Amino acid sequence: MTISFEGQVAIVTGAGNGLGRAHALELAKRGAKVVINDLGGARDGSGASSEAAQEVVRLIEEAGGEAFAHGANVAKFDEVQDMVQQTMEKWGRVDILINNAGILRDKSFAKMDLADFQLVMDVHLMGSVNCTKAVWDIMREQNYGRIVMTTSSSGMYGNFGQSNYGAAKMAVLGFMNTLVLEGAKNDIRVNALSPTAGTRMTEDLIPPEIYELMTAESVTAGALTLCHKDAPNRFILCAGAGGYASTRLFETDGIFLPEAQQSADEVKANWDAICDLSNQADLKNGGEQTEKFLTKAMTYIQSQK
Known part of the structure; x- marks a missing residue:
């Protein structure tokens, strides 16, 4: 059975490049109307430009789809609210939110400035919180919603030089776990994607021959299974280079001491x-x-x- 998003409206953050771009293009290809959110900053979050987002909109429209760009900084709730308001005015609903926007400020914790820790938390964690908050009541009222968090192996398992990024990526899983419980009665399902892909964020960290295997499209195949009508709930899907796996959090039975x-x-x-x-x-x-x-x-x- 072909997964279809006909008649649905999706917001994808950080959709001007890399994974977000691939997610947005595939959602549109399968019938969704898509909001292309991108601040247009550099990998470290500096600067801003609408050029990349507008290019994605152009590609979608040329293929017969519907999309518009919005440059909201996900770390600023008022800008996110404006994006969601424009979406509602244009299309009247929001069915899917993919929280994908992110930045890197890598350094060992000993050398890291706290401002860089805070900024990464603001974009990854509070960005996901802000966007989710802005669509939550809409999804509750329409009794339907699919939300995807973007986590990382750096959060679940650790990665040298990424204490800020790892903390934020683990935090979105805690956020997901409670949203799953609170959204269940309104058919709001919340899942997490743990991607490994060759993007701007990873291009100088991975050998070229391996980088070529790590396509954004291979990750998008996983992302779309987390936000369609029959999606799972509270699932962590790991995806990269054609590999797909699930991460689960287990607790031992343990003991009792009097x-x-x-x-x-x-x-x-x-x-x-x-x-x-x-x-x-x-x-x-x-x-x-x-x-x-x-x-x-x-x-x-x-x-x-």
Whole structure:
């Protein structure tokens, strides 16, 4: 069955180049009306230009699709609100939001200026928050929405020189996990894409022969599976160079220590049991962890009677 976005409206941030551009072009090719958001800055976030975004609009319109460009800085909520307002005035709904805009300010933490840490957090995390907030009530009222966060292996696993980027990319997963719970009753599904691609952000970090395999289009194939009508929910899809995988957060079953044994020495002594993977579980919300520990405690109390 062909995935179609006919009659749907999508906003793609950072859509002037790289992954965002590929996402926008493919959404339009499959029938979506697309807002091409791009501040048009350099990789480090400096400067601004509408040229790249206008070029994407031109390509979509030449192919018979509908699109318009908006230069909102995603870190500024008033600019994002203006973009969403223009979208509603033009097309009357927002079905899809792909939070893709990003910048890099890489340095080891010892050498990093805190202003560079803050800026990366503002664009990646608060940019995703601002755009999601601006469309959230619209999606709730229409009882439909598909939102894609862009995470990274740098956030999930770490990457030298990217403490700011890694922190932001892990933060969007925490954001996603709660939105999934709050949006479920209105059919708002929120997923995350962890891309590996040859873009402006990575071109000087990857050997040329490998860079050629890491097409934006291979990542876009994954992105579109996260925002169509039958998309999953709370899914982290990793995509790059034709490879696709899922990342999941699991918690071991763990142990219970009675009050008299609750010391650092006992925790250390039981380390192997704490780390035993045999009964690990994929928890659906924070309360399930509390429930698990309380169940262990109650089981112990009952056994003592």
